[in-house]
Amino acid sequence: MRHRKKVFKIGRSTSHRKCMMANMLTSLFTHGRIKTTVVRAKELSRQASKMITLAKAGDLHQRRQAISVIRDLDAVRELFDNIAPTFKDRNGGYTRVLRMGKRRGDNAELALVELVGFEPNFEEAEEAEEVVAEDAAPAEETSEDTKEA
Structure with a gap:
């Protein structure tokens, strides 16, 4: 059985x-x-x-x-x-x-x-997006500076 x-x-x-x-x-x-x-x-x-x-x-x-x-x-x-x-x-x-x-x-x-x-930590995700945005921002500025020069 x-x-x-x-x-x-x-x-x-x-x-x-x-x-x-x-x-x-x-x-x-x-x-x-x-x-x-x-x-x-x-x-x-x-x-x-x-x-x-x-x-x-x-x-x-x-x-x-x-x-x-x-x-x-x-x-x-x-x-x-x-x-x-x-x-x-x-x-x-x-x-x-x-x-x-x-x-x-x-x-x-x-x-x-x-x-x-379980609550996904959206604050960490937002901080990560901000860091990525900050890293991307200087790259854009340098490209603009080279365009002006």
């Missing part, structure tokens, strides 16, 4: 599914949100909840278990040091899956998976 032995396969082989989940978990914990298909998003949400629950304990054993699934030390470090403490008082519901419509090429249902409480 296969009671309680269900694995959500997503139409992939075992090795492909594990690698795909590891990559998606790494991206989610690094960037805070990712865009993918709805089926993958639901499975990613389940796996992310398990990893965050491990990280909330914070022991060495749990860290090693997370490394065995995620396989990226920087993402695990981010998870244990920054993400898990923000969910310390929360008993689940760490991710949000928002449906975004259909993909143009194959009409696949798309979804946005993000960590609850």
Whole structure:
């Protein structure tokens, strides 16, 4: 009997599914949100909840278990040091899956998976744009100076 032995396969082989989940978990914990298909998003949400629950304990054993699934030390470090403490008082519901419509090429249902409480830091993005604009401005001035001369 296969009671309680269900694995959500997503139409992939075992090795492909594990690698795909590891990559998606790494991206989610690094960037805070990712865009993918709805089926993958639901499975990613389940796996992310398990990893965050491990990280909330914070022991060495749990860290090693997370490394065995995620396989990226920087993402695990981010998870244990920054993400898990923000969910310390929360008993689940760490991710949000928002449906975004259909993909143009194959009409696949798309979804946005993000960590609850994730707010993109628009200030850093604006500062980066200002730095790029400042770097571009002197180049334009020098070209104007050469045109006048």
